[in-house]
Amino acid sequence: MSDSGPESFEATPRDSSDASFLRAEVRIDLDAIRHNTARLVEASGSAQVMAVVKADAYGHGLVESAFAARQGGAEWLGTALLDEALILRAAGDSGRLLAWLAIPGDRFEECVAADIDVGVSTTWGISDLVTASRSAGRPARVHLKVDTGLARGGAFNTDWPALVKSALVAQSSGEISIVGLWSHMVFADKPKHPTVTAQIATFNEAVELAERMGVTPEVRHLANSAATFALPDTHYDLVRPGISIYGISPGPEVGTSSSLGLVPAMTVVGRLAQVKRVPAGQGVSYAHLYVTSGESTLGLVPIGYADGIPRHATNVGPVLAAGKVRTVAGMVCMDQFVLDLGNDAASEGDEVFLFGPGTRGEPTADDWAIACDTIPYEIVTSVGPRIPRVFRGGR
Ligand SMILES: *Cc1c(COP(=O)(O)O)cnc(C)c1O
Numbered sequence: 001m002s003d004s005g006p007e008s009f010e011a012t013p014r015d016s017s018d019a020s021f022l023r024a025e026v027r028i029d030l031d032a033i034r035h036n037t038a039r040l041v042e043a044s045g046s047a048q049v050m051a052v053v054k055a056d057a058y059g060h061g062l063v064e065s066a067f068a069a070r071q072g073g074a075e076w077l078g079t080a081l082l083d084e085a086l087i088l089r090a091a092g093d094s095g096r097l098l099a100w101l102a103i104p105g106d107r108f109e110e111c112v113a114a115d116i117d118v119g120v121s122t123t124w125g126i127s128d129l130v131t132a133s134r135s136a137g138r139p140a141r142v143h144l145k146v147d148t149g150l151a152r153g154g155a156f157n158t159d160w161p162a163l164v165k166s167a168l169v170a171q172s173s174g175e176i177s178i179v180g181l182w183s184h185m186v187f188a189d190k191p192k193h194p195t196v197t198a199q200i201a202t203f204n205e206a207v208e209l210a211e212r213m214g215v216t217p218e219v220r221h222l223a224n225s226a227a228t229f230a231l232p233d234t235h236y237d238l239v240r241p242g243i244s245i246y247g248i249s250p251g252p253e254v255g256t257s258s259s260l261g262l263v264p265a266m267t268v269v270g271r272l273a274q275v276k277r278v279p280a281g282q283g284v285s286y287a288h289l290y291v292t293s294g295e296s297t298l299g300l301v302p303i304g305y306a307d308g309i310p311r312h313a314t315n316v317g318p319v320l321a322a323g324k325v326r327t328v329a330g331m332v333c334m335d336q337f338v339l340d341l342g343n344d345a346a347s348e349g350d351e352v353f354l355f356g357p358g359t360r361g362e363p364t365a366d367d368w369a370i371a372c373d374t375i376p377y378e379i380v381t382s383v384g385p386r387i388p389r390v391f392r393g394g395r
Contacts, residue, residue, distance in 0.1 A: 022271065023273070024302065036262050037071075052078040059380045061389045066093060074095075086107060164209070180218065185199060189250050200222070229260055248380065267356030277297055280293065280296070299341050306335055320362040321341060321346065
């Protein structure tokens with residue numbers, strides 16, 4: 001981590017991206033992702049680590065982030081969509097890889113051919129994978145998912161034996177290989193919640209039932225980031241951290257980013273497009289929801305809700321500008337918002353920091369989540385593709 005930190009962004013010459021940083025950029029510190037992954041490897045004990053890189057690696061850039069996580073020691077990568085896993089294969093990743101959110105008609109055959117494991121919750125999923133296996137000429141590798149109480153994906157208790165049975169039938173004819181048994185937590189970020197022990201017990205029963213029926217799983221897995229840190233009983237053979245790979249705490253009851261030894265990897269920077277003096281009593285932005293208290297300098301930040309800045313940041317979103325943390329003045333618009341810089345000096349083209357690791361005094365994604373009444377997951381994944389990602393470190 002010696003060469004990471006915001007200063008080194010300026011120190012590192014950027015070729016093509018230099019010219020394009022006119023309006024805004026998202027700086028991704030791949031050394032931080034590598035460091036965080038190594039930290040998860042440490043926290044998971046003897047279990048392997050699957051770095052979850054769904055949703056463009058939580059907005060951090062799928063391929064670059066995935067490679068950094070591999071360097072940090074992730075033996076597995078996990079995606080929601082089959083499409084996301086196929087992008088990783090096309091980019092040259094050849095390690096263990098699981099995708100778990102498929103719909104009928106999905107790209108099963110391509111995934112089987114590309115050696116991608118698939119999460120399956122339904123008997124139609126088994127049938128589709130059997131068909132895919134015949135076309136691809138090799139067995140489909142599946143992870144059978146049991147619903148232990150989240151009531152989202154997964155086979156619910158009464159459907160579990162039928163799912164296991166259909167997978168075993170397909171395995172005996174060589175079309176499927178049952179690699180994993182898995183489930184997902186409801187309240188891992190509230191480690192003392194009563195559903196936690198209930199879910200672990202239900203998972204153990206489901207695994208035992210499958211084993212009695214003849215399954216010999218290579219990996220059993222249940223833990224997300226919160227469970228990896230707070231619930232060692234959920235580690236089994238493999239853990240699936242996502243948000244912590246990017247340096248963000250999964251929740252205040254689990255710890256802070258720094259108490260968990262994590263380094264936030266994303267910094268969102270904009271440049272002031274216009275700076276002007278206005279009198280006291282001036283209403284600012286649509287609906288004049290902010291009014292200047294004295295004569296003041298307004299700075300226009302050319303980033304808006306079309307870039308993923310929540311409209312809920314209106315009058316509350318924190319931004320480091322002209323040496324101080326300010327709050328957004330008035331309404332966040334589609335492409336822009338305004339800051340009241342008071343009487344501090346600022347020029348057009350100056351950098352302002354929406355959030356980052358906090359090392360230069362800028363707010364964090366956690367600060368934005370609190371201000372906007374959401375979770376930092378939504379803050380980082382919402383930052384849109386209109387703002388270019390600039391990578392440093394890694395590879
Ligand atoms: C997103 C996701 C994870 C990662 O969760 P974090 O809270 O980001 O660590 C793990 N498993 C599944 C099934 C997921 O959908």
